[in-house]
Every structure is written in structure tokens, then in C-alpha cells.
């Protein structure tokens with residue numbers, strides 16, 4: 209290792225302003241009980257000193273062993289941000305409480321050219337609770353782009369620890385630092401279309417709590433776009449691979465069938481009658497949008513969710529987003545679909561953000577356990593005012 213702490217020794221190890229590469233891990237906290245902390249600020253891990261290319265030899269950027277309490281990778285000051293790119297294995301291997309803020313992971317120092325880590329950039333395993341990646345403030349945003357596999361892989365956490373205190377907010381995943389230019393994660397090899405992308409949940413455990421990704425507050429949504437693979441996926445459709453995507457911009461991802469959110473079989477999965485199927489997110493059915501129209505900031509919509517009240521936790525939370533190539537653009541509004549509505553058409557008028565073009569739109573349904581659907585097909589109104 210480059211630097212190493214033994215948790216039992218109570219030391220705070222701060223590594224700042226260094227260029228490190230060629231180690232098994234540049235920085236590592238040992239997996240034993242104790243009180244030591246890792247802090248990594250303003251370093252270049254796995255790249256050359258200019259941050260323009262991968263350096264030879266490294267495997268893991270930094271590893272946070274179990275019972276590290278807690279670790280800080282980057283921060284909200286420009287001088288605290290790390291560049292972690294070109295690592296042959298994970299950029300950050302997280303096995304306990306860690307805050308990852310403001311870093312460039314998988315890009316060059318300008319945040320615009322890929323220097324891949326991988327297979328996955330950030331890997332979270334073991335019983336990691338209270339892991340934060342990004343934040344609502346723009347200064348906390350990580351750019352996690354240009355990596356070989358997934359930007360974030362949420363691995364095998366135990367049932368008790370599963371996704372507890374997890375926050376993934378405000379990050380750019382699959383774009384350059386501006387959020388405007390594609391810098392995809394995942395493989396462009398067409399033989400590996402299912403490989404890589406934004407966020408993968410993988411768990412053989414029995415936990416049923418879900419990973420909350422994003423949020424509806426200012427700055428909390430992640431941008432997960434233009435990846436060669438999927439946006440967010442439950443890897444094996446297990447019940448322990450649940451996720452609740454809140455407010456995120458998830459679009460133009462290029463997995464099987466161009467799925468942006470993926471549960472069930474690979475690619476967009478049709479609804480089943482009554483929604484009796486099980487698996488990741490209970491394979492929650494998406495809302496069928498029957499009619500929609502916009503007048504000013506009012507969106508009137510008629511929709512139905514074909515989910516029997518015994519097959520999901522009601523009321524369902526229905527989120528409407530502006531359509532972006534079958535994925536989500538701007539989050540528009542939210543409705544509650546009560547048990548009295550179950551499997552019936554419901555018409556509601558919702559207020560959307562000022563100036564938002566609400567049509568065409570897509571929608572998701574999420575039950576009280578946070579188990580969310582894939583996106584509905586985009587609903588458009590043809591030949592209304594502007595001959596769309």
C-alpha cells in the first residue's frame with residue numbers, strides 16, 4: 209500500500225495533495241475494529257502528475273476497510289477534490305461509512321476526457337452504512353464518467369445494513385463536468401450491451417429495504433445520461449436489489465432496449481395484469497398514461513396503474529417527468545394513487561415548474577416500500593397546437 213491505517217490505533221490519516229500510483233491501493237484503511245479515519249483531499253490517484261493519462265501499475269485508488277469511522281474522500285472546497293482515474297480496479301472500494309464529495313472519477317483533470325477506472329468506479333460492499341456520494345450542493349457533485357463498467361456498484365450488504373443512510377445525490381454520471389457532453393460509463397462493445405452504465409445493484413442477501421437514489425429537493429437529483437449501458441439496474445432481479453429513483457435525470461442510456469431504469473428481464477419490461485409478479489421492486493408496473501394536456505403550468509393527466517392493492521404498498525407515488533428519449537428529463541410533478549383508485553383510471557391536474565414543457569411526458573409508480581417501476585412509454589399529444 210501507499211499509506212495504510214490500522215483502525216485499532218486511533219489515528220486520523222490525512223493524505224493531501226499527492227500524486228500516487230503503482231500501489232495495490234494508494235490509500236487503505238485496514239478492516240479491523242477501531243477508531244481511525246481516512247481523509248483524502250486534493251490527490252491524484254492512479255494518474256500521472258498532470259492528470260492527463262493513467263499511470264502504470266495501480267489497482268485500487270483507495271480502499272475503505274470495514275469499521276473505518278468515517279472516511280472522507282474529497283470535500284466541498286476545490287482544493288479538497290481528488291482526481292481518481294486510470295485505476296485498474298475500483299477507484300474507491302467502500303466497506304464502511306464514507307463521504308465521497310466533489311471528485312473527478314474516471315476523467316482527466318479537466319473533467320472532459322475519459323481515463324477509465326474499472327470494472328466499476330465506486331464499489332460499495334460489506335456492511336457499509338451512512339455512505340454519501342455527492343450532495344445537494346453543487347460543490348459536492350462528483351463527476352463519475354468514462355469508466356469501464358458501472359459508475360457505482362452497490363454490492364452485497366447484509367439485510368440489516370442494506371442501504372441504511374445511503375445518499376447518492378447531485379452527481380453527474382456519464383457526462384463531462386458541464387453535464388452537457390456525453391462521457392459514458394460502460395462498454396461500447398456491442399457484444400456486451402448489458403455491461404456497465406450508471407448504477408448497478410447486486411445482492412444475494414435477503415434484505416428488502418431499497419436504495420434511495422436522488423431526491424426531490426433542490427440539487428438532489430443525479431444526472432445519469434448517455435452511458436453505454438443502463439441508467440440504473442437491478443442486476444439479477446432479486447428482491448434485495450430494490451431502488452427508488454427520485455427526481456433523477458436518467459436518459460439516453462444505451463443498454464438493451466435503451467432501458468434507463470431496468471428491473472425484471474433486461475430491457476423495458478411490459479406490465480403484467482394485476483402486477484402479481486415479484487423480484488426487484490416487485491417488478492412494479494408503470495402507469496399507463498391515457499390522456500394528457502398542458503395549459504400554462506397546469507398538467508392535466510389521466511392514467512391508470514394495473515396493480516392490485518394486494519400486490520404493492522398503497523398509496524402509490526406517481527412521478528411525472530418530461531420525456532427525454534424515453535427516459536426522464538425534468539421532474540414535473542407528483543400524484544398519489546390511493547387504494548380506492550387501484551386499477552382504475554384517475555384524472556388529476558398538477559402544477560409543473562414555471563416554463564416547463566410538460567409534454568411529452570413519462571411516469572413512474574413507486575409503492576410505500578420505495579419499490580419503483582421502470583418508466584412508462586412516453587405519452588405525446590399529436591396535432592394539438594403545434595403539430596408535434
Ligand SMILES: [Ca+2]
Nearest residue numbers: 471473475477
Ligand atoms: Ca426490464
Ligand SMILES: [Ca+2]
Nearest residue numbers: 480491492493
Ligand atoms: Ca409487474
Ligand SMILES: [Ca+2]
Nearest residue numbers: 483485490491
Ligand atoms: Ca409485481
